[in-house]
Amino acid sequence: MRCNVWGSRGVGGKCPVPAGGIVTIEMHAQPGDRSCNNEAIGGAHYGPVMVYLSKVSNAATADGSSPWFKVFEDGWTSAGSVGDNDQWGVKDLNKCCGKMDVPIPASLAPGDYLLRAEVIALHTAGSSGGAQMYMTCYQITVSGSGTWQPSSAEQVSFPGAYRPADPGILFNIHAAVGNYVVPGPKVASVGTTKKAGSGCSSGCASTCKPGSGTKGSVIPATPAAGGGAAGGGAGACAQRQYEQCGGGSWTGCTTCQEGTTCRDVSNGFYSQCV
Template sequence: MLSAIALVGLISSVTAHGTVSGIVADGIFYEGYNPSYQYITPAPITVGWLIPNDLANGFIAPDAYTTSDIICHLAATNAQAAAPVKAGGKVELQWTPWPTSHKGPVIDYLANCNGPCETVNKTTLEWFKIDGVGLLNPTSETDGYWATDVLIANNNSWTVEIPPTIAPGNYVLRHEIIALHSAGTEDGAQNYPQCVNLAVSGTGTANPAGVLATTFYSATSPSIIFDLYGTLTNYTVPGPALYSAAVSVTQTLPAAPTASSTGVYTL
């Protein structure tokens, strides 16, 4: 019989696409949820929402945009821990290796749980968009240079800033990639939403209005039915408008190491 650790490794080796495996909030690392954790007793408690039905590291298709699966992924259930972060602080989402062919936008939302996120009914969460990056250069690289290309170049990670204006409280961060490699035909786009519990502190007072995740996207939107392999000119990131006080983060790689006179590499 396979050990739990061996089983985790086997499942990870045969799956594709990706999940958020780690979260760094205000410089502190927290483990994301891996669907294989369901086979470990006791299962690790993570700040990432539980998606045990996603053993294939799969996606949510446009025909499910009006179902609860689009909220935090397939049959997602509440995380039982939260990562503390200050309003104005940064959260880094660390993905398992993302395929270079799966180009598309990276989008982030927040929803105030108005109480414990561990017990909130996900279908009642009202989300406001705090980040959305799509096509950055239509002619650079094959099929354009997208937010996903930036994510890959940054060691499969993406950083988002928690708006400094929002009121303290318990929030769910909804982080999502929409892969467009099969989006040339209806129902071909692939959504990969991942949710993380955050305990936000600070002195802000704003409570931005939000919308239900089941209203985010239209299956027939030109941002969802999109020919990645045609002549690219522009792309509109789908979903509701960006929160007016959202802060754009420049995704940057760490400085290249250089050798010192002693032969020790420094950053």
């Protein structure tokens, strides 16, 4: 819940960020897929996008156990007859090829921080335990002369910031939505709330191309049993655990890798490998 699998294992580098500057996060559901021809978070995984910061002594070795405060969110705006047709942070992320510009508060005190970007997918959130959290962390060093620090009321811990019955966690996105409460604390007083449906900003989210920035380090995961087959015709594909394998108008691969089974988890709307 803090920084995803192996999230306590940092890398050697840190990204320098001036207070008042912009960090462009980039998130995609499938490893290695940065193509703008594919939705970054596909399969109708709609929900909010949130960004937290945590002040640490050394971002390269921090494990995320320190308190977090929210500096950005892109949640929900009414637009359709049911929640699936409304505007969501994930839809903005998809419009921008998986990228979103996040302002770093100009008054933020300098030093090392972990930046935690998160998507909460609500397609199966109508039953307890159905919401899906996807998160990643960035190691940054903020420069500047600011003095602002979060109050205790603005800080949370992971795990612990969310509860299964929170209104933004236990939520039926397939019904009409009158209101949506983004999970976690309110955005800090110096943070930014983006209106869902407002699209890409004029910064890197609109102009940067994959591969044009500094290449980061990747900690390889241990392959699951059976591995992952390359895409192809019937019998050649194999979706990994938790990937979509059916439901609704799904036309992609319907086969799951060895050890997992394709199951309906949302009354015909969505099936995934579990």
